[in-house]
Amino acid sequence: xxxxxxxxxxxxxxxxxxxxxxxxxxxxxxxxxxxxxxxxxxxxxxxxxxxxxxxxxxxxxxxxxxxxxxxxxxxxxxxxxxxxxxxxxxxxxxxxxxxxxxxxxxxxxxxxxxxxxxxxxxxxxxxxxxxxxxxxxxxxxxxxxxxxxxxxxxxxxxxxxxxxxxxxxxxxxxxxxxxxxxxxxxxxxxxxxxxxxxxxxxxxxxxxxxxxxxxxxxxxxxxxxxxxxxxxxxxxxxxxxxxxxxxxxxxxxxxxxxxxxxxxxxxxxxxxxxxxxxxxxxxxxxxxxxxxxxxxxxxxxxxxxxxxxxxxxxxxxxxxxxxxxxxxxxxxxxxxxxxxxxxxxxxxxxxxxxxxxxxxxxxxxxxxxxxxxxxxxxxxxxxxxxxxxxx
Ligand SMILES: *[C@@H]1O[C@H](CO)[C@@H](O)[C@H](O)[C@H]1NC(C)=O
Ligand SMILES: *[C@@H]1O[C@H](CO)[C@@H](O)[C@H](O)[C@H]1NC(C)=O
Ligand SMILES: [Zn+2]
Numbered sequence: 001x002x003x004x005x006x007x008x009x010x011x012x013x014x015x016x017x018x019x020x021x022x023x024x025x026x027x028x029x030x031x032x033x034x035x036x037x038x039x040x041x042x043x044x045x046x047x048x049x050x051x052x053x054x055x056x057x058x059x060x061x062x063x064x065x066x067x068x069x070x071x072x073x074x075x076x077x078x079x080x081x082x083x084x085x086x087x088x089x090x091x092x093x094x095x096x097x098x099x100x101x102x103x104x105x106x107x108x109x110x111x112x113x114x115x116x117x118x119x120x121x122x123x124x125x126x127x128x129x130x131x132x133x134x135x136x137x138x139x140x141x142x143x144x145x146x147x148x149x150x151x152x153x154x155x156x157x158x159x160x161x162x163x164x165x166x167x168x169x170x171x172x173x174x175x176x177x178x179x180x181x182x183x184x185x186x187x188x189x190x191x192x193x194x195x196x197x198x199x200x201x202x203x204x205x206x207x208x209x210x211x212x213x214x215x216x217x218x219x220x221x222x223x224x225x226x227x228x229x230x231x232x233x234x235x236x237x238x239x240x241x242x243x244x245x246x247x248x249x250x251x252x253x254x255x256x257x258x259x260x261x262x263x264x265x266x267x268x269x270x271x272x273x274x275x276x277x278x279x280x281x282x283x284x285x286x287x288x289x290x291x292x293x294x295x296x297x298x299x300x301x302x303x304x305x306x307x308x309x310x311x312x313x314x315x316x317x318x319x320x321x322x323x324x325x326x327x328x329x330x331x332x333x334x335x336x337x338x339x340x341x342x343x344x345x346x347x348x349x350x351x352x353x354x355x356x357x358x359x360x361x362x363x364x365x366x367x368x369x370x371x372x373x374x375x376x377x378x379x380x381x382x383x384x385x386x387x388x389x390x391x
Contacts, residue, residue, distance in 0.1 A: 068203070111223070123357075149225070164177070220374050258329040271330040271337040288372060288376065
């Protein structure tokens with residue numbers, strides 16, 4: 001109980017509490033705690049893995065409090081064995097970027113129009129919390145947006161190679177997977193470009209527009225997808241775009257997906273996470289933050305080459321710690337994973353996980369900055385996916 005009360009005061013300190021919030025009632029939260037529109041059992045027990053420690057069982061409420069304190073973790077309740085075959089995987093090497101003409105052709109077609117329109121809508125849901133009704137609605141909106149873009153942008157013969165699926169989760173908000181089938185029938189390598197669709201407030205029942213975290217990554221990779229299919233992109237490898245649910249719940253969605261791929265012995269050759277791509281802190285110069293801890297170093301070097309070859313801005317190395325975004329799930333499964341972010345971790349957006357993670361909070365929120373990350377995603381898809389002639 002003590003920890004519960006401590007958390008309630010913490011939550012009150014960090015955000016304005018709406019009038020109807022049970023937090024205003026100065027009582028401990030009991031097992032029947034309920035807020036309309038949310039399906040959370042705060043007393044349910046979860047298995048949580050933090051850096052360098054054996055996994056520990058804790059309640060959902062303790063897990064929320066742990067996150068609010070800034071600690072990072074995997075919630076491994078549903079995927080305790082993720083990575084059990086990781087040691088069997090052979091080390092991949094990555095090429096020197098050389099598809100210059102094809103990449104530059106697609107880069108020319110990128111625009112901030114779609115990202116602006118899409119993010120205005122996506123950040124207008126009260127919250128995209130993975131256990132909320134609006135989290136489910138935002139996911140349905142995103143799925144329908146993606147399929148409209150496929151229909152409107154991909155030539156018909158390419159549409160036959162594209163599949164969009166919902167990867168179901170027990171909590172209601174599903175992950176979304178879009179795949180452009182490659183032409184290589186034998187080795188069937190998979191290239192994954194990803195972002196997380198859910199948002200959260202430090203106290204999950206409060207509003208969480210999540211414009212930067214990770215609405216920005218969500219629309220960044222969607223714009224890359226739109227531009228690629230508009231150009232009739234025909235990869236050799238399978239190229240997939242993933243929008244994960246429940247990153248904020250301890251990487252739940254990406255772990256479930258990675259577990260499924262691992263169980264099927266899928267040959268994931270590279271994964272690139274885009275989580276927060278919009279913020280340029282006042283007084284700093286515009287850069288791409290390349291995360292160097294808990295990532296594949298070869299793939300990370302490859303990303304640096306892509307930035308040098310195709311972006312208008314330089315990269316800067318930075319670190320974000322253990323289990324800090326969905327690339328960590330792929331890394332745990334033994335697949336080459338990487339993560340790029342809006343700036344150094346220190347200069348990144350400090351409004352996240354609050355009601356202020358909004359587009360209009362400051363002119364530090366930049367759609368042209370986001371577009372540089374769409375360029376990176378396009379280059380990643382073409383340089384690693386290959387490009388055959390269209391039929
Ligand atoms: C790039 O290099 C690879 C070999 O690493 C080759 O297979 C491919 O055809 C080259 N692509 C272009 C566009 O030159
Ligand atoms: C994509 O490729 C897989 C084999 O990897 C095949 O089973 C599937 O039918 C293909 N889908 C489409 C839409 O071509
Ligand atoms: Zn995030």
